[in-house]
Amino acid sequence: MSQPHTSSANEYSTRLQADCERCFGLCCTALPFAASADFAIDKAAGQPCTNLQADYRCGVHRDLRKLGFKGCTVYDCFGAGQQVSQSTFGGRDWREHPESAQLMFDVFPAMWQLHELLWYMNEALSRPEAAEIHSELQTALAETERLVALDASSLLKLNVPGWRAEVNQLLLRASELVRQNELRRIKGTSGRRKSYGRGADLIGANLKGADLRAANLRGAYLIAANLRNADLRSADLIGVDFRDADLSGADLSSSLYLSQAQMNSAKGDASTRIPPTLTRPAHWS
Ligand code: SF4
16 A cells, blocks of 8 residues: 655545445445434434435435535545445445444444544645654554554454544644744744634634634634635644635635545635645535
8 A cells, every 4th residue: 555755645645535436335324414404314323324325326416415415515534435345345235245234334433533544644744844754654654554454343443542642643743843834934924923722713703814824723613704815824724613614715725634524514616725635615616
């Protein structure tokens, strides 16, 4: 399995994107959801969604938002679905092999968490500003790849939260290095910078045109915030809740730890600048 370095980060990130064609509809089956603004129905974990077809395609794919399944258009498995389906279970379909269905559904969330870590580490490895810890990141990434390749029973025994906490220390250091570099670069070009604490409550905030370069916005709640034309280059966006935030015209081209799911949950437009590893959501006009 190839490991990322700066020149191949984009290639590696492709592996960490959902490939529904190679997945047995795991997010539509293994995960629970409750009727809400994001889902039109209740569904228990392990129960196939009523819209999931026999070929594991979604029967209402084209009309998800219109039919009240916005949450399905936001979700991203970081490629965990195809990894579990094709690798961990060797292409054994849970419908044809119902005896392994529960195990497959139980493994999927653990795999999702490991793949999410791979995504973040790949990003940190793609940033030359964090070069001094690239060797440690490569080691952590190789170990995560080893865990990803374990058999199903071994995966279920893993202390995934413990491993995530360890890797997070590296991700934090990479963030510091990237943001300090950006701050040095822009020194003297902007006035006093406002700092936001971890998990800052910025719900509905008006940050139109705000200079948020190198900001630490980890875990911030930016639900329905106005971020039109905001500058978020080199800002740490890990875990930020962007639901219904307006990113029209914003610059996220070099934001750190931004995920496809975060973008999918936000609003944006053709002028929003996004990182090369992500795809412009279909609902952004
Ligand atoms: S509505 Fe479609 S995408 Fe959403 S869970 Fe059901 S089958 Fe999957």
